[in-house]
Amino acid sequence: xxxxxxxxxxxxxxxxxxxxxxxxxxxxxxxxxxxxxxxxxxxxxxxxxxxxxxxxxxxxxxxxxxxxxxxxxxxxxxxxxxxxxxxxxxxxxxxxxxxxxxxxxxxxxxxxxxxxxxxxxxxxxxxxxxxxxxxxxxxxxxxxxxxxxxxxxxxxxxxxxxxxxxxxxxxxxxxxxxxxxxxxxxxxxxxxxxxxxxxxxxxxxxxxxxxxxxxxxxxxxxxxxxxxxxxxxxxxxxxxxxxxxxxxxxxxxxxxxxxxxxxxxxxxxxxxxxxxxxxxxxxxxxxxxxxxxxxxxxxxxxxxxxxxxxxxxxxxxxxxxxxxxxxxxxxxxxxxxxxxxxxxxxxxxxxxxxxxxxxxxxxxxxxxxxxxxxxxxxxxxxxxxxxxxxxxxxxx
Amino acid sequence: xxxxxxxxxxxxxxxxxxxxxxxxxxxxxxxxxxxxxxxxxxxxxxxxxxxxxxxxxxxxxxxxxxxxxxxxxxxxxxxxxxxxxxxxxxxxxxxxxxxxxxxxxxxxxxxxxxxxxxxxxxxxxxxxxxxxxxxxxxxxxxxxxxxxxxxxxxxxxxxxxxxxxxxxxxxxxxxxxxxxxxxxxxxxxxxxxxxxxxxxxxxxxxxxxxxxxxxxxxxxxxxxxxxxxxxxxxxxxxxxxxxxxxxxxxxxxxxxxxxxxxxxxxxxxxxxxxxxxxxxxxxxxxxxxxxxxxxxxxxxxxxxxxxxxxxxxxxxxxxxxxxxxxxxxxxxxxxxxxxxxxxxxxxxxxxxxxxxxxxxxxxxxxxxxxxxxxxxxxxxxxxxxxxxxxxxxxxx
Numbered sequence: 001x002x003x004x005x006x007x008x009x010x011x012x013x014x015x016x017x018x019x020x021x022x023x024x025x026x027x028x029x030x031x032x033x034x035x036x037x038x039x040x041x042x043x044x045x046x047x048x049x050x051x052x053x054x055x056x057x058x059x060x061x062x063x064x065x066x067x068x069x070x071x072x073x074x075x076x077x078x079x080x081x082x083x084x085x086x087x088x089x090x091x092x093x094x095x096x097x098x099x100x101x102x103x104x105x106x107x108x109x110x111x112x113x114x115x116x117x118x119x120x121x122x123x124x125x126x127x128x129x130x131x132x133x134x135x136x137x138x139x140x141x142x143x144x145x146x147x148x149x150x151x152x153x154x155x156x157x158x159x160x161x162x163x164x165x166x167x168x169x170x171x172x173x174x175x176x177x178x179x180x181x182x183x184x185x186x187x188x189x190x191x192x193x194x195x196x197x198x199x200x201x202x203x204x205x206x207x208x209x210x211x212x213x214x215x216x217x218x219x220x221x222x223x224x225x226x227x228x229x230x231x232x233x234x235x236x237x238x239x240x241x242x243x244x245x246x247x248x249x250x251x252x253x254x255x256x257x258x259x260x261x262x263x264x265x266x267x268x269x270x271x272x273x274x275x276x277x278x279x280x281x282x283x284x285x286x287x288x289x290x291x292x293x294x295x296x297x298x299x300x301x302x303x304x305x306x307x308x309x310x311x312x313x314x315x316x317x318x319x320x321x322x323x324x325x326x327x328x329x330x331x332x333x334x335x336x337x338x339x340x341x342x343x344x345x346x347x348x349x350x351x352x353x354x355x356x357x358x359x360x361x362x363x364x365x366x367x368x369x370x371x372x373x374x375x376x377x378x379x380x381x382x383x384x385x386x387x388x389x390x391x392x393x394x395x396x
Numbered sequence: 397x398x399x400x401x402x403x404x405x406x407x408x409x410x411x412x413x414x415x416x417x418x419x420x421x422x423x424x425x426x427x428x429x430x431x432x433x434x435x436x437x438x439x440x441x442x443x444x445x446x447x448x449x450x451x452x453x454x455x456x457x458x459x460x461x462x463x464x465x466x467x468x469x470x471x472x473x474x475x476x477x478x479x480x481x482x483x484x485x486x487x488x489x490x491x492x493x494x495x496x497x498x499x500x501x502x503x504x505x506x507x508x509x510x511x512x513x514x515x516x517x518x519x520x521x522x523x524x525x526x527x528x529x530x531x532x533x534x535x536x537x538x539x540x541x542x543x544x545x546x547x548x549x550x551x552x553x554x555x556x557x558x559x560x561x562x563x564x565x566x567x568x569x570x571x572x573x574x575x576x577x578x579x580x581x582x583x584x585x586x587x588x589x590x591x592x593x594x595x596x597x598x599x600x601x602x603x604x605x606x607x608x609x610x611x612x613x614x615x616x617x618x619x620x621x622x623x624x625x626x627x628x629x630x631x632x633x634x635x636x637x638x639x640x641x642x643x644x645x646x647x648x649x650x651x652x653x654x655x656x657x658x659x660x661x662x663x664x665x666x667x668x669x670x671x672x673x674x675x676x677x678x679x680x681x682x683x684x685x686x687x688x689x690x691x692x693x694x695x696x697x698x699x700x701x702x703x704x705x706x707x708x709x710x711x712x713x714x715x716x717x718x719x720x721x722x723x724x725x726x727x728x729x730x731x732x733x734x735x736x737x738x739x740x741x742x743x744x745x746x747x748x749x750x751x752x753x754x755x756x757x758x759x760x761x762x763x764x765x766x767x768x769x770x771x772x773x774x775x776x777x778x779x780x781x782x783x784x785x786x787x788x789x790x791x792x
Contacts, residue, residue, distance in 0.1 A: 015572050020788075041791070042574040051574075053791065067788035073568035075788060080573075165698045172469035173695040176411050177476075178438040178447075291690045299569040302561045302699060302785070389698075392416075392463035392471060395437070395449065 005106035006030070007320055009055075010040030010047060011141075012112035012119065013080065015073035016155030017162075017301040018312035019141045022111045023076065024069045025316020026139065027055050032317075033324055038103055043079030044110070044119055048095060051077075052103070069313060072301035083119055086126040093126040100134055107135045107323035111316070113142040113153075117331055118355040124329030135323040138331035138351050139316055143298045145194035148357040149349035150333035154315055155298070157308030157384035160198035162300040163187055164385055166293055167202035167236060174289065175232040175394060181287040182223055182233045182280050186273035188297050190240040193361045195297070197373045198381045199236030201388070206233075210240035211360050212370035214249060219276075220283050222371060227286060239272050249275055270294075305386045311344070318346045342383030401502035402426070403716055405451075406436030406443060407537075408508035408515065409476065411469035412551030413558075413697040414708035415537045418507045419472065420465045421712020422535065423451050428713075429720055434499055439475030440506070440515055444491060447473075448499070465709060468697035479515055482522040489522040496530055503531045503719035507712070509538040509549075513727055514751040520725030531719040534727035534747050535712050539694045541590035544753040545745035546729035550711055551694070553704030553780035556594035558696040559583055560781055562689055563598035563632060570685065571628040571790060577683040578619055578629045578676050582669035584693050586636040589757045591693070593769045594777045595632030597784070602629075606636035607756050608766035610645060615672075616679050618767055623682060635668050645671055666690075701782045707740070714742045738779030 007030035011019055023039075030037040039058070041051035053076070059065050068075060084092055100108065108123065110116045120138040127134055140147050143159035167185050174183045185204070187196040193209030200207060205226050208214055226233045241249045253271030273290035281288040315332045322330060330348040337343040365377040403426035407415055419435075426433040435454070437447035449472070455461050464471060480488055496504065504519065506512050516534040523530055536543050539555035563581050570579045581600070583592040589605030596603060601622050604610055622629045637645045649667030669686035677684040711728045718726060726744040733739040761773040 015569055046574060058791070064788060067786060070785075071568070071788040072565050074572045075791065077574060077791070078572040166692055166696070169468050169695040169697060170691055172467070173411055173691050176470045176474040178442060178473060289691070291692070292688060293692075294687045295566055295569050295685070296562055296687070296689075299565040300562070301565060301787075389466075390463060391697075392460060392467040395454070395471065395473070 005104045006036035006038050007107050007109060008038045008040065008100065008103065008105045009109040009111065010043045011074040011076045011078050012043040012110060012116040013078060013142070014298060015078060016141050016143050016298050017072045017158035017304045018154045018308050019111055020071050020073070020075045021069045021309045021312035022139050022141060022154055022316035024065060025313035026109050026320055027059065027065070028313070029317040029320025033320065035106060039076045042077035043081060044083070044096070045079035045081035046077060047099065048092065069309060070301055070304065072299040080115070082115060083122045086122055086129065096123070097127070097130065097132060105134055107137060107320065109137050109139055109316070109319050109323065111139040111141050113140070113144070114147055114354060114356055114358070117351040120331070121329060121351045121355050124351070135326070135328035137319045137323045137327065138354070139319045140331055140333065141312070143195060144189050144192055146192035146359045147354055148359045149331060149354045151336040151344060152334060152384055154308060154312035156194065157305035158301070158303070159188070159195055159297050160381060161305040161385045162297055162303040163195060163199050163293060164201040164388065165303050167199050167204060167234065168388070168391065170291055171202065171204070171232065171234045172391070172394065174234065178231065179287060180227050180231055181289065182227070182235065182277070183289045183291065184235045184237050184273035184276045186237055186239055186270070186290065186292045188293070189238045191358050193238045193240070196236050196238035197361050197365070197377050198385065200373050200378050201382060201385055204234040204236045206235045206371045207373055208235065208237040208241050208371060209361060209366060210238050210242060211363070212366060213244040214241050215244060216279065218369070219371070220280065222369070223280060224284060227284065237273055237276060239270060241272055305384060307384060307386050315346065322348055339379045339383060401500045402432035402434050403503050403505060404434045404436065404496065404499065404501045405505040405507065406439045407470040407472045407474050408439040408506060408512040409474060409538070410694060411474060412537050412539050412694050413468045413554035413700045414550045414704050415507055416467050416469070416471045417465045417705045417708035418535050418537060418550055418712035420461060421709035422505050422716055423455065423461070424709070425713040425716025429716065431502060435472045438473035439477060440479070440492070441475035441477035442473060443495065444488065465705060466697055466700065468695040476511070478511060479518045482518055482525065492519070493523070493526065493528060501530055503533060503716065505533050505535055505712070505715050505719065507535040507537050509536070509540070510543055510750060510752055510754070513747040516727070517725060517747045517751050520747070531722070531724035533715045533719045533723065534750070535715045536727055536729065537708070539591060540585050540588055542588035542755045543750055544755045545727060545750045547732040547740060548730060548780055550704060550708035552590065553701035554697070554699070555584070555591055555693050556777060557701040557781045558693055558699040559591060559595055559689060560597040560784065561699050563595050563600060563630065564784070564787065566687055567598065567600070567628065567630045568787070568790065570630065574627070575683060576623050576627055577685065578623070578631065578673070579685045579687065580631045580633050580669035580672045582633055582635055582666070582686065582688045584689070585634045587754050589634045589636070592632050592634035593757050593773050594781065596769050596774050597777060597781055598632070600630040600632045602631045602767045603769055604631065604633040604637050604767060605757060605762060606634050606638060607759070608762060609640040610637050611640060612675065614765070615767070616676065618765070619676060620680060623680065633669055633672060635666060637668055701780060703780060703782050711742065718744055735775045735779060
């Protein structure tokens with residue numbers, strides 16, 4: 001075990017409310033081992049350009065360290081940068097390993113999603129090829145919860161807690177007038193429906209996921225049936241919902257301008273809820289509303305899940321411990337022992353089994369009609385979100 | 397003073413996170429006076445159709461009463477219904493006063509915005525004309541904070557707290573990549589900029605209000621200057637911002653289809669931030685993002701201001717006390733004694749000075765260039781929002 005040297009840590013991909021808790025865990029692990037902690041500014045891309053920060057002087061006291069644990073977004077900055085294949089372009093790797101040597105890096109920790117695990121895999125592979133002793137460990141984060149090899153990912157629980165909190169409150173807001181209405185709440189998750197599925201804790205009437213192609217006639221029929229016996233219908237809908245022919249529903253909101261907005265720019269992929277609200281208003285004649293939860297889902301640390309923040313910290317620390325125990329090219333992960341009482345243990349998985357993969361919500365956790373989720377999904381997500389403060393029962 | 401009889405209370409207009417706290421205050425005031433509390437379901441419109449609820453049996457214990465205080469939206473249901481002029485159509489009034497008599501109403505409290513004060517004014521006027529002894533009192537609520545006659549309105553502080561909390565977190569999220577970007581955060585307030593102005597507590601770079609017509613060239617110039625020395629620019633923008641020719645900026649997002657969406661429906665008035673993001677992307681070439689805070693602003697009780705909830709309760713209770721002291725056709729209000737330490741006293745104002753009026757942000761509280769607010773605005777809103785948990789200072 002190295003007494004000297006340093007732990008180098010970077011953050012990559014989209015931020016979350018818990019990614020700084022993992023950073024704090026890494027720093028804590030380094031300090032516990034008597035190692036310096038250095039941070040990459042703007043991920044591996046910034047580091048390539050010499051952007052670094054000494055984390056020991058940047059976080060000089062317990063107050064700043066504790067604040068880091070609950071400050072949202074990527075405090076070190078992030079990047080979306082894919083390393084070249086080691087076989088095709090070695091110059092970037094030579095540059096990186098020269099910089100690792102300069103700071104005497106013992107371990108490199110990278111906190112991110114499946115692209116970041118690709119980075120760890122490539123660094124490890126190149127390192128082995130040149131006989132480097134540096135260990136490379138991935139620490140997962142993504143609100144999408146779509147990484148292979150782990151029960152769940154840090155960031156997901158907090159995003160889910162915000163989604164559930166918002167949807168519960170929006171349902172109350174939608175219910176104030178004595179009229180029929182359908183509210184579509186648009187939830188992040190382009191490829192997998194984990195976050196949309198978490199809305200089950202707010203008890204929406206329907207949940208629409210990217211895993212199941214949306215048949216408009218079936219949706220119209222279900223909503224019509226629901227409206228026949230209740231005033232207010234709530235639908236949690238993933239931004240990634242597709243039609244049976246494989247197109248994103250949100251592409252339809254851009255139909256007039258062939259995917260461009262009024263300036264001719266390619267518009268961002270949002271608008272699923274707006275499309276559905278407009279379609280249902282036309283076909284059922286009821287009031288409809290579209291709510292996009294937007295970027296707040298991933299940075300709402302004011303609604304963070306305590307369990308999520310604690311687990312994110314724990315995984316950062318476990319990453320350093322694994323590296324110092326000689327592990328490399330691995331991702332820290334969670335195995336779940338039980339739902340109730342909730343218990344997990346940390347594990348290590350090969351990054352190659354995670355990199356560039358996507359884990360979907362299992363078909364068996366989705367209702368037969370594809371417009372809701374099962375008890376298994378509920379039991380899975382409940383402990384990650386944590387207890388919610390009660391609201392007064394609505395009047396019937 | 398009546399020992400028998402009841403206090404009848406209704407909620408009207410758009411819900412807020414604090415309107416149920418006012419309802420709880422009214423109920424508390426009635427109980428303190430030994431009077432029954434009855435609630436109108438769906439406001440005066442539902443009441444006209446015989447929709448009522450006995451609040452003493454609906455809230456049988458302290459737990460349910462305490463939950464009511466912090467449950468968002470209008471628990472009794474709401475309406476948007478304007479009473480006819482008493483001089484033109486008396487049948488509605490005859491019907492209403494017959495119902496008041498049936499339940500032996502001593503006082504009628506109506507919690508709402510300026511339309512609700514119009515209701516109180518008309519009921520009071522008709523009541524006087526027939527010699528009724530029933531007292532009519534308005535209890536203000538609106539997240540827009542645009543009522544005359546009061547320092548501020550319950551509901552505003554909580555909405556502002558959510559806006560500020562969200563904007564602070566979105567600013568962190570926007571700052572993760574090493575590139576130039578402008579984020580427009582769209583805030584409610586069609587006619588007055590109070591809620592957008594509250595975002596000053598999150599220290600955005602610019603604030604755009606409905607009070608000041610937006611000159612696009614001036615905005616482009618200011619943003620260009622800001623981007624010359626910083627990466628991440630945040631703009632809090634009211635949904636009600638207009639162009640110098642008096643049109644809403646958001647109308648421009650509907651330019652292609654003459655204000656209709658892909659189904660030919662009249663679209664809701666949103667899209668100010670989307671328009672500005674697209675315009676600035678075109679003119680400055682930087683990354684832009686549009687975030688609509690949407691309906692969550694008015695129902696996010698999870699981010700409610702403690703001061704706001706307490707004041708909303710206090711005003712509901714003060715309304716009953718005023719009615720039982722013989723006051724009528726009045727609205728409960730706040731006079732501010734000082735900003736720091738924050739101190740107010742309750743007051744009573746004539747509803748006729750409030751009904752159908754709008755209070756704007758004073759010109760002297762807005763910067764000379766019209767793209768920000770002054771220290772006065774900051775001092776005004778700070779105590780209403782309350783202390784915010786600190787975040788770790790961003791790296792420079």
